Amino acid sequence: MLEASQRGGLKITPWLHWFLEQVRAAVVANAAVVEAVKAKALFWWTHRYTDLNSRQRKLLNRLWDAEPEGFKGNLTVRKAVGLTRVSRATAYRDLSDLVEKGTLAPCGRGRSQAYRLVLRQGVEAPSPHANPLHQ
Numbered sequence: 001m002l003e004a005s006q007r008g009g010l011k012i013t014p015w016l017h018w019f020l021e022q023v024r025a026a027v028v029a030n031a032a033v034v035e036a037v038k039a040k041a042l043f044w045w046t047h048r049y050t051d052l053n054s055r056q057r058k059l060l061n062r063l064w065d066a067e068p069e070g071f072k073g074n075l076t077v078r079k080a081v082g083l084t085r086v087s088r089a090t091a092y093r094d095l096s097d098l099v100e101k102g103t104l105a106p107c108g109r110g111r112s113q114a115y116r117l118v119l120r121q122g123v124e125a126p127s128p129h130a131n132p133l134h135q
Helices: 002-007 013-046 054-065 077-084 088-100
Strands: 104-107 114-120
Touching (some): 013 054, 054 114
């Protein structure tokens, strides 16, 4: 677009339209990142006195680091085992404890059970494809 504008006449309008569209796209992309950082800060401030072990902190930070896109397929016991390098029973206990402490919410049942972040009491993490400018 810039090259076409340089070779053309004095008409800058097409280039300005292109440039402003690029700025708008950057604002939308960055708004999602800023909102994710604010949500993570609020989450940790809310849970600053919650007793969490190092494995639980690692799991929660991994979930937050995946924002704003979200952790693909949510967090499962199998993924927790892989991230923390502990037995399945220990990973399950850690996840169950996080649910009891209000940091995670279970979704699904049985073998397909997964866990999502709880941003505030009763509010789960938004859909990974939500547009932050239209909320």
